[in-house]
Amino acid sequence: MTAEGKSFRLEASCACGCGGSPTDHRDPFSEVFADEAYEGVERKVDRQVEAVLLSAIAPDPMFRRAFLKAVGASTVLAAISQLLPLAEAQAIAQEATTLEKTKLNVGYVPITCTVPLLLAHAMGEYGKEGLDVNLVRTPSWAIVRDKLLSSEFDASHLVLAMPLTMTMGVGGPALATHVSSVQNVNGNAITLSIRHKDRRDPKDWKGFKFGVPHQHSMHAMLLRYYLAEHGLDPDKDVEIRVYPPPDSVANMAAGNLDGMLFAEPWGQRAVFEGVGFLHMLTRDIFPGHPCCVVSVTDGFVKESPNSYGAMFRAVVRATEFADKPENRKQVAELLAPAAYLNQPKTVLEQVLTGRYADGLGKVVNEPDRIGFKALPYHSTAIWLLTQLRRWDMVPADVEYRALAEKVFLATNAAKRMKDIGFEAPAAFKPVVMGRPFDPDAPQAYVDSFAIKRI
Numbered sequence: 529m530t531a532e533g534k535s536f537r538l539e540a541s542c543a544c545g546c547g548g549s550p551t552d553h554r555d556p557f558s559e560v561f562a563d564e565a566y567e568g569v570e571r572k573v574d575r576q577v578e579a580v581l582l583s584a585i586a587p588d589p590m591f592r593r594a595f596l597k598a599v600g601a602s603t604v605l606a607a608i609s610q611l612l613p614l615a616e617a618q619a620i621a622q623e624a625t626t627l628e629k630t631k632l633n634v635g636y637v638p639i640t641c642t643v644p645l646l647l648a649h650a651m652g653e654y655g656k657e658g659l660d661v662n663l664v665r666t667p668s669w670a671i672v673r674d675k676l677l678s679s680e681f682d683a684s685h686l687v688l689a690m691p692l693t694m695t696m697g698v699g700g701p702a703l704a705t706h707v708s709s710v711q712n713v714n715g716n717a718i719t720l721s722i723r724h725k726d727r728r729d730p731k732d733w734k735g736f737k738f739g740v741p742h743q744h745s746m747h748a749m750l751l752r753y754y755l756a757e758h759g760l761d762p763d764k765d766v767e768i769r770v771y772p773p774p775d776s777v778a779n780m781a782a783g784n785l786d787g788m789l790f791a792e793p794w795g796q797r798a799v800f801e802g803v804g805f806l807h808m809l810t811r812d813i814f815p816g817h818p819c820c821v822v823s824v825t826d827g828f829v830k831e832s833p834n835s836y837g838a839m840f841r842a843v844v845r846a847t848e849f850a851d852k853p854e855n856r857k858q859v860a861e862l863l864a865p866a867a868y869l870n871q872p873k874t875v876l877e878q879v880l881t882g883r884y885a886d887g888l889g890k891v892v893n894e895p896d897r898i899g900f901k902a903l904p905y906h907s908t909a910i911w912l913l914t915q916l917r918r919w920d921m922v923p924a925d926v927e928y929r930a931l932a933e934k935v936f937l938a939t940n941a942a943k944r945m946k947d948i949g950f951e952a953p954a955a956f957k958p959v960v961m962g963r964p965f966d967p968d969a970p971q972a973y974v975d976s977f978a979i980k981r982i
Contacts, residue, residue, distance in 0.1 A: 626834050627657075627658050627834050628831065628835050631660045632654075633662050633664055633681050634661050635663075635664045635666045635681045635683075637685060637741075637773060638773070638868070638870060638871075639773050640712065640792045640869070640880070640898065641791040641819050641820035643711065643712065643859060643863060644822075645846075646869070647862065648661075648842040650868065651862070653842035653846050654838075654842045659835070659839060666684075667774065668772045669686070669690060669742045672686060673690065676694075676705065676825055682824070682828050683839060685711060685820055686820065686821055686822075687742045687744070687746065687747070687819070687820055688707075689744035689746065690742070690744065692909065692922075693744050693916070693922065695931065698923075703825060705825055706937050708843070709904060710821050710902055712900050712901075713817060713898070714809070714810060714811035714815070714816065714897060715810070715811075715897065716789060716795065716810040717795040717796075718751065718789050718807040718808045718810070719794075719795035719799075719805065719806055720787045721780050721804055725805055730754070730759075730760060731759060731760070733787070737769060737785055737787075738785065738787045738788055739768075739769055739771045739780075739785045739789075740768055740771075740788070741772070741791065743770055746912065747790060750789065750810050750813050750814060751768065752915070753813065756980075763981065771785075771788075771790075773790050773791060776794045777794055777798045777804075780803050788804075792879040793869070793876055793879050796875050796878050799887035800874075800875050804887055805887025806884075806886045811896055814958065814959070814960045814961070817958070818901075818905070821904065837944065841944070844902045844945055845948070848900075851899055856877070857877055861873060863876065881895075882897035904937065904941060905955070906938055907955070907956055907957065907965070910929060910970050911965050911967070913932065913970065914965075914974050918977055918981065919980065920981035
């Protein structure tokens with residue numbers, strides 16, 4: 529009450545110092561859209577996205593309110609949508625509010641091919657999407673397959689061929705499996721035992737025992753291709769055995785392996801341990817080849833599409849970070865600990881930076897030794913299928929393109945990447961040992977090889 533007995537209302541000044549009242553900091557949509565019925569979670573999310581954009585463009589609250597009243601919020605938002613992907617931003621925000629699953633079990637085998645999957649965890653990218661991801665170190669691909677079949681894993685790191693062969697039912701029960709994103713390109717090497725340092729000509733390798741991580745993997749297919757191009761039949765002139773990657777160096781040290789083609793860091797680790805040398809990088813066989821992938825079952829994509837989208841975004845952001853050369857030493861530091869790759873940091877740095885010891889006394893500088901590119905190209909899937917057919921590992925009636933398009937979610941991945949600001953290259957044309965590959969003529973390519981099993 530005043531001295532005259534009249535009442536009045538006290539209203540404090542705004543804490544920001546703008547000279548106005550606290551009402552001036554209310555959501556600018558609260559009055560402009562006061563007559564609209566905003567009901568449901570979906571509209572609330574859209575409204576929040578719109579408010580954030582307007583606040584970023586016009587930070588001063590008093591100006592923003594006056595501007596919106598004068599022009600109209602609908603007009604302003606229409607103008608913004610011409611410059612910014614407003615609908616996409618709302619869609620992403622909406623996904624984040626309706627995750628079907630927040631806790632995911634994700635499998636991996638500890639190799640550098642899985643850097644993006646692990647890095648998304650180490651950098652907190654999953655948490656930004658509302659996900660609690662449990663990374664499960666797995667010793668072999670057979671166990672990974674079993675855990676995907678039993679739904680113990682929601683997603684997993686796999687060698688490139690496995691989603692294709694699992695979908696076909698090759699080697700086990702059929703399980704519709706998809707490639708969400710590629711983990712790495714290049715990144716491997718043919719490594720020979722140090723006792724063979726004077727036997728660099730493949731023609732001298734008859735009788736050699738080689739190790740690979742999986743009989744269908746890119747590693748195995750590149751090794752077979754390289755041997756055959758040098759006149760060796762990989763099924764008759766040498767022996768190719770499957771080993772879990774962590775066992776590779778110990779087997780080379782014990783004399784059980786003359787050579788191997790595993791994902792890194794195991795080739796570089798063999799150099800580090802003094803038991804092997806790097807004969808040839810796989811980038812020099814097939815430049816830009818993909819190696820390993822993040823894979824999900826068809827059931828996970830259909831039953832938890834928003835959780836799938838959240839995982840995809842987290843992994844792709846980590847992929848883009850890892851691909852930048854200036855970030856490679858930081859990536860090595862983050863992933864060297866036992867919780868991730870459990871490797872000496874110097875070994876990881878040599879692989880990731882491309883400055884490495886070759887095991888023969890030289891230090892090599894090859895920045896393209898490994899890269900991280902997310903988009904799963906159909907052309908590379910078709911190439912890999914031609915090699916599986918060449919060696920009679922898939923049926924003769926394989927439908928190359930149809931299977932590639934079913935398993936490799938390239939179109940979906942390209943759109944999702946664009947939605948978060950990453951443009952994917954339009955195409956990739958494989959060239960293997962100097963020979964271009966035409967994905968539109970896969971069977972003719974298979975038939976052209978002199979050394980094959982069919």
